[in-house]
Amino acid sequence: MTTAVDRVGRPVRRTTSRAVPYAFLAPAIVLFTVFLLLPIGYAAYLSFRRVQVKGLGLGPGSRIEVFAGLANYRAALGDGELWRGALRVLGYGAILLPTMLGLALLFALLLDLHRSRLRRFSRISIFLPYAVPSVIASLLWGFLYLPAVSPGQYLLRAAGFSEIDLMTSRTIYVALVNIAVWGGVGFNMLVIYTALRAIPHELYESARLDGCSEFQVAWRIKIPLVMPALILTTVFSAIATLQVFSEPTTLRPLTNSLSTTWTPLMKVYRDAFVRNDLYSAAATTMVLAVFTLIVSLGFLRLVQSRAFGQENQ
Amino acid sequence: MTTTAAAPPIEETRPEITRSRPQGIAVLPTLVLLLGALYCLFPVAWVVIASTKSPGELFRTFTFAPGVSIFDNVVDLSTYQGGIYWRWTVNTALYAGVGGLASAFLSGITGYAFAKFRFPGRAFLFNVLLAGVLVPSIILAIPQYLLLAKMGLTNTYWAVLLPSIVSPYGMYLARIYAAAAIPDSLIEAARTDGASEWRIFTAVALPVMRPGLVTVFLFQFVAIWNNFLLPFIMLSDDRKFPVTVGLYTLLNRGNTVPALYTLVITGSLLSIIPLVALFLTLQRYWRIDLVSGAVRA
Numbered sequence: 001m002t003t004a005v006d007r008v009g010r011p012v013r014r015t016t017s018r019a020v021p022y023a024f025l026a027p028a029i030v031l032f033t034v035f036l037l038l039p040i041g042y043a044a045y046l047s048f049r050r051v052q053v054k055g056l057g058l059g060p061g062s063r064i065e066v067f068a069g070l071a072n073y074r075a076a077l078g079d080g081e082l083w084r085g086a087l088r089v090l091g092y093g094a095i096l097l098p099t100m101l102g103l104a105l106l107f108a109l110l111l112d113l114h115r116s117r118l119r120r121f122s123r124i125s126i127f128l129p130y131a132v133p134s135v136i137a138s139l140l141w142g143f144l145y146l147p148a149v150s151p152g153q154y155l156l157r158a159a160g161f162s163e164i165d166l167m168t169s170r171t172i173y174v175a176l177v178n179i180a181v182w183g184g185v186g187f188n189m190l191v192i193y194t195a196l197r198a199i200p201h202e203l204y205e206s207a208r209l210d211g212c213s214e215f216q217v218a219w220r221i222k223i224p225l226v227m228p229a230l231i232l233t234t235v236f237s238a239i240a241t242l243q244v245f246s247e248p249t250t251l252r253p254l255t256n257s258l259s260t261t262w263t264p265l266m267k268v269y270r271d272a273f274v275r276n277d278l279y280s281a282a283a284t285t286m287v288l289a290v291f292t293l294i295v296s297l298g299f300l301r302l303v304q305s306r307a308f309g310q311e312n313q
Numbered sequence: 314m315t316t317t318a319a320a321p322p323i324e325e326t327r328p329e330i331t332r333s334r335p336q337g338i339a340v341l342p343t344l345v346l347l348l349g350a351l352y353c354l355f356p357v358a359w360v361v362i363a364s365t366k367s368p369g370e371l372f373r374t375f376t377f378a379p380g381v382s383i384f385d386n387v388v389d390l391s392t393y394q395g396g397i398y399w400r401w402t403v404n405t406a407l408y409a410g411v412g413g414l415a416s417a418f419l420s421g422i423t424g425y426a427f428a429k430f431r432f433p434g435r436a437f438l439f440n441v442l443l444a445g446v447l448v449p450s451i452i453l454a455i456p457q458y459l460l461l462a463k464m465g466l467t468n469t470y471w472a473v474l475l476p477s478i479v480s481p482y483g484m485y486l487a488r489i490y491a492a493a494a495i496p497d498s499l500i501e502a503a504r505t506d507g508a509s510e511w512r513i514f515t516a517v518a519l520p521v522m523r524p525g526l527v528t529v530f531l532f533q534f535v536a537i538w539n540n541f542l543l544p545f546i547m548l549s550d551d552r553k554f555p556v557t558v559g560l561y562t563l564l565n566r567g568n569t570v571p572a573l574y575t576l577v578i579t580g581s582l583l584s585i586i587p588l589v590a591l592f593l594t595l596q597r598y599w600r601i602d603l604v605s606g607a608v609r610a
Contacts, residue, residue: 017510018432020430020510021426021430021432021435022432024422024423024425024426024430024510024514025422025423025426025427025438027419027422027423028419028422028423028442028479028484029438031419031475031478031479032441032442032445032479032481034475035453035457035475035476035479036445036448036453036479036481038460039453039456039457039459039460040448040453040456042456042459042460042463043455043456043459046459103349106345107345107346107349110342110345110346111346113339113342115337115338115339115342116338116339116342116343116346117338117339117343118343118346118347118350119346121350122346122347122349122350124593124596125349125350125351125353125354126346126349126350126353127592127596128353128354128357128589128592129353129356129357130535130592131535131585131588131589131591131592132357132585132588132589133538133539133541133557133584134539134541135539135541135557135558135560135561136557136560136581136584136585137356139560139561139564139577139581140356140357140359140360140581141356143359143363143574143578144356144359144376146372148372148373149363149371149372149376150376151375151376151377154375154376182352182353182356185349185353186353190601191601191604193601194601194602194604195602198602232604239447245541245542246541246542246557249541249561250541250561250564253564253565253567253568254564265542268455269455269542269546272455272458272546273546278459281455282455282456282459285455285456289448292447292448293444293447293448296447297447
């Protein structure tokens, strides 16, 4: 067999089998189908079903699954608790996102200032909570909110003031936001900081020569240039916010301010596993999935417009 | 004050800049950063101190007054229900470690195929994948439970491991990295040398992609370690729990048995030590620039 190889000149193209890329993609396609597409399809199917009980509902064959039309959706959307839960999550997100991303941007800009000291220590310390699972973060803060443990409350008592309850039905928002900020600010800071470091220095050296203050450099040059990173962190944080589950669930044993349906996802969990009403839980899941998909469609447009320039010939 | 050695050389060669930009320590920025650092370290410092307190001291003595019971607490935790806590930590390491490795490999091979091959259906398949990034895994958890229950896989290790392996986001990152890091000429050269496609992937592409895949591994490792809902709904046997679900059930029982709170706190401390250590050692392999889109391999 002759091989027409010309290593110095143009390499001779050997036709690779057309099946190769599909073979490489096969495991991903199979797993993706089984664990993403099928579950969604199955949940969609269940959301249109209900159980019909015959007679007393005893014995085999007395409970059969029948088509329910849109009844589960009507019930899900007509349940005021779902909407109240959605409002609570939106309120929580409205406090969380500006606070966390504002702080992340501030810390990133300060890390980017060469005249700040202890930058390595601060960077690592602020990133550290990312290594703590949200359940454990909620657990630690939950204890720190308790009047008997909190050092702030201790000082208030020592100064003769009354304690502030950090877990009333109102302050619980602050309590939850604090946990999420603590866990998330470091990662977002690093993403923005990395984007800042990728900016060529010449871009703001001349502004400095023209007498711009560091604040003006940050506001007029750095922030506009890291806008893509800011949008990206916002979208990711928003998606994470909509699925908030583990923090309120973990805090529940420590307070009476959190119901079992405090967030829509908690309600889905209760419907499915406490009430064993899979059908209505499936309908609510579909509603949430569609809503989240709409919110994050902006992300799709964002990522498609970038990042793939270098591979298309 | 004169410029310190830490200042970049560009400033030293341009003395005229110093006129408008006084050198020295920026006090306010440093203070703000320090405050941020202290805020982030505060609960960690507390859990270290709280786990030295006996159950009696926990709610009595001042928050940051240490006790002397750390050893007793660790013994209590280790003997609780026949040492189930250590089983939880092994389970967590298994879920996150094996799941993360499998996920990184799957992302690698998928990203490589998308970045380096042109084939019919490529754009369609990738769009389906991107849509998967948008579907929050947590919303999938309940449908996944229903399906795995049909397959009789709930309450097994597989129920937590298998769904954790698919990471659309990891595949997306791997594609970006493969596109940026592997020159087409390298693959062509290997092909002309007669290497098989599988060998090109394992011997040529994988080593080049390693930094990106370490990042994917770390992301997925943290995501699995963090995931509460999936094991929470999939598992009913507490011997299969990861540490997060285990500590949550302990906390729940603490309402009636307050002595368990000390175990929860000690368990929290012990479970974050290895993760923090892992972070500090691996953080230089952590390519955040992949996320912010500034990748230059």
